[in-house]
Amino acid sequence: EPEVTQTPSHQVTQMGQEVILRCVPISNHLYFYWYRQILGQKVEFLVSFYNNEISEKSEIFDDQFSVERPDGSNFTLKIRSTKLEDSAMYFCASKVDHSNQPQHFGDGTRLSIL
Amino acid sequence: KQEVTQIPAALSVPEGENLVLNCSFTDSAIYNLQWFRQDPGKGLTSLLLIQSSQREQTSGRLNASLDKSSGRSTLYIAASQPGDSATYLCAVISGKLIFGQGTELSVKP
Numbered sequence: 001e002p003e004v005t006q007t008p009s010h011q012v013t014q015m016g017q018e019v020i021l022r023c024v025p026i027s028n029h030l031y032f033y034w035y036r037q038i039l040g041q042k043v044e045f046l047v048s049f050y051n052n053e054i055s056e057k058s059e060i061f062d063d064q065f066s067v068e069r070p071d072g073s074n075f076t077l078k079i080r081s082t083k084l085e086d087s088a089m090y091f092c093a094s095k096v097d098h099s100n101q102p103q104h105f106g107d108g109t110r111l112s113i114l
Numbered sequence: 115k116q117e118v119t120q121i122p123a124a125l126s127v128p129e130g131e132n133l134v135l136n137c138s139f140t141d142s143a144i145y146n147l148q149w150f151r152q153d154p155g156k157g158l159t160s161l162l163l164i165q166s167s168q169r170e171q172t173s174g175r176l177n178a179s180l181d182k183s184s185g186r187s188t189l190y191i192a193a194s195q196p197g198d199s200a201t202y203l204c205a206v207i208s209g210k211l212i213f214g215q216g217t218e219l220s221v222k223p
Contacts, residue, residue, distance in 0.1 A: 033210065058210075100163070100165045102148055105157050105159075106157055108157050
């Protein structure tokens with residue numbers, strides 16, 4: 001069964017450094033999402049992306065964050081200057097179209113900011 | 115603003131017991147509701163998706179119900195097994211997913 005893959009599984013970065021989290025959505029999916037889960041807290045929506053542009057973003061998704069689909073397969077989340085509070089599990093998800101189909105999630109990238 | 119709450123936060127049951135996990139949401143204007151399973155340190159596995167026009171969905175030993183008017187959903191697990199031990203998350207869908215905090219289930223052999 002096709003799946004969403006995320007790399008790396010664990011990223012350790014010094015505070016202030018830039019980090020790029022990578023996702024390969026399911027190949028025929030058109031809608032893409034990033035979520036994060038701070039340890040012990042709820043999974044929170046960050047951003048949705050469709051047709052090469054952001055369709056919705058949360059208050060968390062400030063100017064330090066950006067997303068890109070650089071080619072036909074990858075979907076990336078960049079954090080420009082990481083802060084300690086960016087430490088979390090980041091999940092990528094994709095959905096085939098706008099219909100009532102479920103979002104499929106990757107296994108996540110654990111980001112640790114030192 | 116949509117708020118999703120799950121009760122209880124944690125549940126421990128003996129193997130074989132039937133159990134119900136609860137999810138409530140404050141705004142009934144949702145498209146769908148989805149239940150997930152999360153194992154420690156792992157991603158989210160979709161269990162069931164209930165469309166807003168549906169009342170319930172079943173998959174094997176799992177049955178999820180949805181009552182939009184009262185802002186509630188339940189996940190019923192029949193004949194629980196130790197392998198069911200995980201955190202169960204519900205999420206309401208209005209484009210994006212809005213998650214509850216989860217119920218941590220432990221099934222004892």
